Amino acid sequence: MNDSFTTRRRFIVAAVTLSTITTSLSSPSWLSLSAAWAGSTDDSAAAQTLFTGAARLLFPHDRIPDSVYASVMTNVLAAAANDPGLSSTLQSAEDSLNSRRSQPWVALESPEQLAVLQELQGESFFVVLTETVRGNFYYHPDVWKYIDYPGSSKEFGGYIHRGFDDIDWLPEGS
């Protein structure tokens, strides 16, 4: 069981998270899909690989293939090309992840990659990166398919005839 409410640290994280997301929601940065990642082809490919790996460790779902994480991070990198603040955050993230060990972050074994992320989770870039990935990831329809969230219901007439009250496993008499 996980009831982390009582820890002060989590309280602070939750507060930061919500205020960060408010800011994110008010700007189109993490939903913009149009722009291309600025920089050389090699840099771009390296960034894509690194952030796809980081996204999987930030929000791990065994059922979701790497291609979906890659697609989410392509969107984020594209948005960063038009958003100097996000671009600089991603650069800080890339630099920090790669400088914690003698090898680049992508060359580390998965448990070591996770250890590096844990070491960096207090950094300001980490919060922005996490919330940017969270927003892009959980509002991506390809992700929904794997966790059985169907998205918009209006065009299907809602759930009035599609199971809003179909629960059948509760104890008798309840």
Place this chain on the structure above:
Amino acid sequence: MSKLFELKDGSVVVVIGSGAGGGTVANELAQKGIDVVCLEAGSRLTLADIVNDPPAMDAKIGWHDKRMGSMAWICKTVGGTTMRWSGVTPRIQEHEFKALSTYGQFDAGTTLIDWPITLDELAPYYDKAEDKMGVSGTHGIPPSAETNNFKVMKAGAKRVGYKEVTSTRTAINPVARDGRAGCQQLGFCNSGCAMGAKWSTLYTEVPAAEKTGNFELRTEVMAVKINHSKSGQVTGVVYADKAGILHEQKARAICVAGNVVETTRLLLNSASPMFPEGLGNSSDHVGRNYMRHMFAITNAVMPNPVNYHRGTRQSGIILDEQYHKPGRGFAGGYILETLGLDPWNLSNIVGGWGSDNTKFTDKFTYIAGAFVTGEDPPEAANRITLHATEKDANGLPVPVLTYRDHPNSLAMREHSIKMLRELYESLGATEFHGGDVPLGAHNMGVARMSAKAEDGVTNRWGQIHDIPNLFVSDGSVFSTSAAANPTLTIVALAIRQADHIAARMNQKTL
């Protein structure tokens, strides 16, 4: 049809804001034959503009102007926060109107008072508000349909011994009524109701007022200052139009209903040589005693699917904990309500990252969820102020929000989470998360009603103590927060205020 009034027409009542308070007081006045100009900062959507896409809807209806400090999750759109609210409509209880007498003062920092009105006095207006809004289980309206999420809550409530569990008290039509559709269980209630089944002033009070021929709505205009005469009566509202050009609408009386942040800013920004600290602020209470309820949210992974995204966000409540039972270790009470989230919201509320986070989203269809709203005490230090130098796009000083939970609220939150954990574990929950949600969705108290002028900002009618024709018509007037979701009480107070304004006009005292 909608009428157009001249700027120099000083016979009108100007209402600032078109949400629960403003939309209601404006319509009630218009229905009585009183001319009203309503100023709304946001734009006017139609039902066709409402999509099941929370980020897209937040961009359309959310208030995103620059602010500092604590978050306040409020709206800039015709309908105000009635576009985003969940529709839960419990009444404030008798003892909650007498907070100071019932609980006593908590400590040197709290500023509890008793309301200058009683439940008996407000009860007839609660009746009118429930009829107007179509509250389930009242006025012959059936109970709300029980969603899966509510059925889980109800079953767990029975196991832990709760008795007052009800699927009534929601202002979402269970069946078509009063020109509004019945609920089709779309979900997405907090992103505007695409059916119009949930009560919102956008498609009830505003068009009803327009039909009277006594009402004009001006959208995308931002009130920046209230002017007054040498005798201390307010005379007009200066507002910026979409192009930033300033106009002054003359007024016979003014009702301010901008939700607490904008109500505070407008009163403080209207400072003058006669009212150097801002309008209504001779007591230094404007912006103080800012309350926003003790909130908590829990999510539990159940042993079998729940699908809490299907249907209304909040379809039932538990009232057993709403009473004042000091044996629990805190004063005041709280109400347990169902809550369904989308995957991003779930991930965000659980917080953090890694498998501790995704063990919830990974079992998305197995989650049952609850929301808790409880009484928080007024404190002088919880307040909204104006930044000394930072300005927004309209040249207005940026509001700064300061709010922290009182230890009483921390104890209440811990208790509510413990009870919900017990409730869901009684049905076999395998994972549980409970925590704070510093959302600022229930905003109250910055212009509170008080019997004595020195204790607050407004009198028992929501009239500014020292300005006879200036009223506050939103949640800012709450003397204390009580536990109940505030909208029903805001609407009841607005109906009552309109009666008072009309009576004074008849008596020629306004």
